[in-house]
Amino acid sequence: MPTGFSGLLTATVFLPAVAALLLAFGLIRGDRNIRWFAAAVAAADLILSVIVFALFQPGGERFQLVDRFDWITTDTVQASYLLGVDGISAPLVMLTGLLGLCAVFVSFHISNRVREYFIWLFVLQTAVLGVFTALDFLLFFLFWEIELVPMYLLISTWGTGRREYSAMKFLIFTILGSAFMLVAIVAVFVSAGVGSFDMTRLLEPGGALDASRAALPMGVLFWLFFIAFAVKLPTWPVHTWLPDAHTDAPTAGSVMLAGVMLKMGGYGLLRINAGMFPEQLQQFALPIVALGVISVLYGAVVTMRQTDLKRLIAYSSVSHMGLVLIGLGSVAVVGGALTDAGLTGAAMQLFTHGTITGLLFVAVGILYEQTHTRHIPDLGGLANRMPIVSGAFLIAGAASLGLPLLSGFVSEILVFFGAFRAFPALTILAVLGIILAAGYILWMLQRTLFGPRPARWDDLTDASPAELVPVALLVISIVAVGVYPAWLTEVFRDGLEPIVSGYNAGLAGISR
Amino acid sequence: MLTEILVWAIFLLPVASFLLIGLVIRPLGPAFAKSAGYVTILALGIGFILSVWLLRSHAHGAVYDFAPYLWLNLGPAAIEFGLLLDPLTNVMLVVVTGVSLMVQIYSMGYMDGDESFARYFAYMSLFSASMIGLVLAVNIVQMYVFWELVGLSSYLLIGFWHDRPAAAAAAKKAFIITRIGDVGFLLAIIYLFFQADTFAAHGLNALHIPHIWEAAAPVAAGGAGIVAGGALLWLCLGLFAGAAGKSGQFPLHTWLPDAMEGPTPVSALIHAATMVAAGVFLVGRFFPVFAESETAMMVVALIGAFTAVFAATMGLAANDIKRVMAYSTVSQLGYMMAALGVGAYNAALFHLFTHAFFKALLFLGAGSVNHAAGTFNMMYMGGLRKAMPGTYILTVIGALSLVGIFPLAGFWSKDEILLESWLAHGPVPASISVLVFAMLLVGVLLTAFYSYRMVHLTFHGEFRGGGERELHDTEASGQPAPTGVSHHVHLGESPLVMLIPMGLLGVSAVIAGWLANPIGVSSFLGIPSHWLTDYFASGLHDGHHAPPFNIAIAVISNAVAVAGIGLAVLTYAWPRPFTTSEPLSKGGPLHTLLAQRYYMDDLYEGVIVGRVFYRAVAAITDWIDRNIVDGMVGMVGWISRNIGSLLALAQNGQVQTYPLIAAAGGLLIIVLYLALG
Amino acid sequence: MWFEHLVFWVLSVVAIAGALGVVLVRDLFRAALMLATAFVAVGGLFVLMNAEFLAVVQILIYVGAIAVLFIFAVMLTRDVQQGNAPNRLQIPAAVISALVLAAMIATAVSTDWTTLAGAGLEAKAQLAQTQAVGIPDATDLTSAGLTPAEVESVSSGGLADLLIGNFVLPFEAVSLLLLGAAIGGLALARGRGR
């Protein structure tokens, strides 16, 4: 049971919340000051999150930088304030810090209710960071739910189009998903031999949760958790909130939504479904991978028909997040030293998709600021007028379609490597998805950036310096991961090691 | 250590050049654009020198074995980036850097004044780096990485003039079609990884190329025999799919003619000399694996031979000079594939070597012509011989080399392919090998025909108006003007900066074949007979040696070539000179079929992608998504709202309704209790 | 015994008839009179069951106070003649009431009340009940066959004793209730600060 209180994680998680409070009490006044204050806070949080990542030592304790104190201690309920990072969460914390800063910079042009906007953005960031670091189920769920409120308000207040509908849809879907999770958490909690919300106890191989004494059948628990995370991920057929929410969200909202909030689903799948229910994951690997493959192909096919840039990216996210499921299902066959490839790929996919889609949305956001349209047929030939934005688009697009030396490739190939051992035929189908990805990404680039430029776009200007920051940061991270992925994969592998060793040690016999 | 650095430098110099141009020179603005060209040329020049040095020292017995660097730790199948310096690599390096250097120099003239001059050289550097990386790769994933980057560079360069819709579309098409092949490649890699544990049991790394060779070799031959039988066949077919995509083999050839939308030097470098040869390189790289599977070799041979003929027929009816060359390239790549298929490893690579020079030359010639005539459409050219004699001579040399006329470079390599397929010493059955030979011979005939047609239409006869006239005509018929057409018509020779590289390539096209692989003498200038082919063969375990020169085959092939030229002369020049109407169009449906490229583009884009996929599959899925998957969500909301309203109706305000319903509820509870126990 | 039976039947019929009159007669004033009749009949039934004290309370409070209150109320509001019209829920209400009645009768009949009863205790209970309004006499009780423990139980728990003994709390609470009802009723009837 990890104990201690170093305070670093608490600071990282709550710095944005404190900033939000400062803003809420009106200590910072004037839109300009607020923007720069926000940028400073986000930058500080990025630095903190990078420090978290840097201080995390692979090969050390499983959970590091732990902050813990008792929260609720009664006869029936025990919960603690327990933050900590392992190899799975440390990179995601950094990702959140990175995208948080990007979100602030792409929001510089916001002029409507600036103060409230940044308050909600910061609350959102705290919530997401909390989800990634919380190691107590109650705390985890708390952060998981808090995140809804700012996102809902960001979409419905600062969004575009049918924003209220989309925000509501986002909310209802997510709450529906988390409702299932609540049942599961409660059931785990009341299971004999558990009696607390401490995740670390449950995560140990052969942990506290015993199938014979669980309050609900393990399979049921598994699916309850799965549904919650699948909605967030999102998986076909519960993905339909995503295109609407993405399309109508403000740029920063889309960046955070696609960049980190979808990752909460994948993180949950890795942390809980893979970590606590190894046997169930193996048992149900086939349907999960099938869902993943359907998501990949279905998402890609539907993407082909989209004419709204953000909608297109949103559907491509559905397609890409399907890979996480495929990677997850790769543990159907265990044994050998290669069990972790699929899981590592899934984890990598979380990170890489975060940066790639983040960059795509940043680019679309800049584009939209200038053109006020995202309708692809209205656009064209922007490459000459906006070389930087176009370059960002191009890099993100190339990364998105899995081009090597950009980050997307690494996660894709790892997922395929892992999954092929378990489900060769399904994996081949999923690999076909990369052709479709090339199709829609290139189609989008062609229609948007290339070809003749309608005369009305002659006066466009390129990204402003403030907008350049997120572009640069994200491009650097995409290239950095792509060119030398080991600095990230090794951390992920360290986080997945206990899970994988659990499979290898206890379950090698099941391998088909 | 120093050696290793020098080898890496061949790769890293263009990388540095790319970064320098992209991050420094280009942001500085057009004033500094020119320096981008010099940087690139410098990088490639040094690279070329180093490559030659490497080839020479390696051929003289220097052994290079550098430890690879860990890129991604995957346990037993760790992905390690390193250098694989075997004859194939070394020769390819020389070709890539050499041709690239020539093309860059030429580009200094050709691209002069283009507003994106720096961007062009950035892309070119990127391409060179990727291609060199591909050639150097020791790990199959590393190879795939650069394989894809080469594809990206190609995409960027085809779409270089991205404001032209045709260029943007062609770039996309090129990328997607090659990607279809790449899926095969990727699946092959995935399959290899799947076997990682088995490899590891033998102390091998499943992704390390030399280990893969070893694994494919049967135990009897001293290998590990891990991959065999059906799996081996599928592995080979996967790799070949990738190769076919890149090298434009049937049925993935349709992108290459369209790729001519890019700047002409790009076509010369990428879509003639280097990148498209990557497919051949890939099969060559895994030749020890392919060689173990007879079926795979048969597939390679037959597809190659078929492509050689098939593409050549389309070359007969094309009017765009660059497209003719593109078909010609596809056809020649078919020769190389066929050669690999029949086991003529060194002949195939030898042809790759010579082809790089003469095809690059032909393309540069086409660019030069375009500079003068303002169009690529041969129907608007004619009579340029007088205006640009240098270009004319060099183009004729290139064309003859292409046709395979003794003693030009093309002759030597093509002759060896024909010879070996006739001799049928390879792993494929003799009947197949001879069939391949016959098909290739037909290819020679066709090659000769379209080559003469191209030269004739371009340079002979009277000038037919050039770009100006074409623009006038297209305007009249209300169609958009094709790429590369401009009012800028000035009949005159190109500048020296363009002619000199052409000249150098011309010299190579004449002598390279014989010089590099002298036949008939025991040695020439210290280069022994069959030096190149033997050098290639030394990279293989079983050391396949080229058969001795066969005069009969040489005579037959030259005769066929001359016959082809003769037919073309009869058609176009004599007795009645060509004016404006295409004599072949009298062929009626056949000509239409050829001119329409066997309708394969229509099949792919119009029917499969457009009708079946986009309008049917995608549209239906999209409809399902909007109406059924999403609709269900809406319906649940609608139902619950309306149930709510319905229930609210019972709330009619009449107070006694409430206890009434409550009493009914209470009674219902009792009934349920009694009924259910 | 036949007399007792006769009285029971007469009182029952009167009570039921009065009740039916309350809900069926359209004239509210007459309905109120019917109600008083029913109250009196029920009071009679109480007497029949040896609950004389309760009968007195019934007459005093119900007939004397409540029924009169109703009559006042009826006279103060209008629609006296037609005021007792049925609403649209007549038929469902009848059905539901009939079903409830069926359930209650089924309960009364089907429940085996005797399983609870020890043999021969009825007489003792009757005797004990007479003490409700009188002073308990221990010797009388003993001679009637009650055990000393039962005598103790009865002696210490006459009805009035219970009211100020064990049930003193509800007894006090009901005074609060009356206070509250009076305040509320007054406040509402007086009209609120307009």
Add this chain to the structure above:
Amino acid sequence: MSLESLLIVAAIIFCIGLYGALARRNFIAVLMSVELMFNGVNLTLVALGRYVAPYAVQEQLSAVFTGQVFAVFIITVAAAEIALGLGIVFAVFRSNESVDLTDAATLRH
């Protein structure tokens, strides 16, 4: 006169009251009907106290009075309820000029 017959008479009175409470339009009539229900309950209580209740709790003969005590309280509370009810009757009458429950149905849905 048996327990069952008494219970049945009580139930009949109770249900007549229930019917009246559900089916009358006039507020005062409803209040009267409710009083009938209370009478039914009282009758039941007294009857059960008279016949069966004491036997359940051995040696607690005073339990026989509990029913009567209960009835006394019910009567008292009923009186209070009527007092308040009539207050509300006047309040309703003052605002609606009627004590018809079917008219007083503005709060709905």
Add this chain to the structure above:
Amino acid sequence: MTAYDLYLVSPYLAMAALAMLVIVADLVTRRTGLLVGLSFVGLAAPAALSAWQLVDLTGSGASELSAEGSVILYTLSIDRFALFFNFLILAAVGLVVLVSNDYVRRVERLQGEYFGLMLLSATGMMLLAAANELITIYIALELTTLPLAALAAFLPNARSSEAGMKFLIIGAISSAVMLYGMALIYGFTGSTRLDEIAVVLAASPQSGILPFGSMAVLLAVVLLLTGFGFKMSAAPFQMWVPDVYEGAPTPMVAFLSVASKAAAFALVLRVFYIGFDALGGDWWVLLAGLAALSMTIGNLVAIAQRNIKRMFGYSTIAHAGYILVGVAAVATVSGESATFGPSSVLFYLAAYTAANLTAFFAIVCIGNRINSDEIEDYAGMLRRAPFLAIALALALIALIGVPPTSIFIAKIYIFAAAINTGESLMTWLVIIGVVNSVVSAYYYLRVIKVMFLQPAIHTERLGGSWPVNVALGVAALCMIWLGVAPGIIVTAAERAAVVLLAGG
């Protein structure tokens, strides 16, 4: 009656005395502020007395106060359970009194009566939580209900009168029905004391065919539940709720929605967990069914509402359903977790009190100023009254069950109790519960949406007097406090719930 008896009933006596004092004070002075102050400060007396009793309980280590020869203890159980509700009800009534400060100025006269009735009703509620005997329960219930009926009709308008009338009629009919059930129980067991009832029922032969062993008990339980159902506002006995909520004075509705409901659940817990302890296997299914019905009906109908008070009427029905889940969770596991179900109910009630009072206080303030309870009139409230809007929004979020608010913990607690029973039916009930929470998000958020996103029609700023703001602030803080640090209340609830199991 001994002095000890007086000590035992002293909190109730103090409350009653306070009620009368306020009424008398009104005759002397007409200053609203004074009445509010008196009512509020006066609550210190019963609170202190309850605290004294609590200290005595802690000192003795027993779960209830007892004494030889005490007549009060025949009808009341002065135990932790009762005291838990004493404090809960006192807190609720205190805050409602403060919030009434602005509201009662509408009724110029009779302000003393307003507060007096409210305090009397609170006395009844406190008694209800302590009552362990059917007659006392009945009296306490009526003492709770009748003053509330008077309060519902307190406003001089037709809607208020109608609300009062409906409340009275429903209350009377349900009382009658419940009384019939009590009569049957009395007849069947010979006693009106819950503990004696439990002994007799445990000893009586259980017929294998009939639930509850006999038709009489079955009918009695159903009839009792019908009566209690009205007070709990559980479906299908809930239909009066929205009408009364809409028409009655808002502070009274706030009081009704939390205190009355809490007392009703206290009653249900006592009657079922002590009286019908032996029949747990039969009645939990019924309660589970009512829970599912209440949640579903409440939430579905609430979606269609346009009046916020009415919407909250349906909301309260839904929450009754959630709480019933906890009541139905009769623990089949022995040991520490046996108190899971009832203690979760107690905690939920506390959590719900805090959240719902916050919401209603905001509604009181807003409604008092804009003279409307239509949701659409709340447009732009964030601009007009940021404090009120944010408090209301937080309360709405709490009511959905989103952390970090009181009801989040409460829901977890109650669902844990349900799953803990190990009955698959209860697991389904939990799933119904969570799905219902999702549905509820829809209408709660709509209010937030209107307040936060829609432009205001009027622009003048709104606000309440300082007592109102204090009440609102305290309620909101409690709501958050219970969500962030629920430990103390959970412990209190656990210890209070032990009482229910000690008897059985």
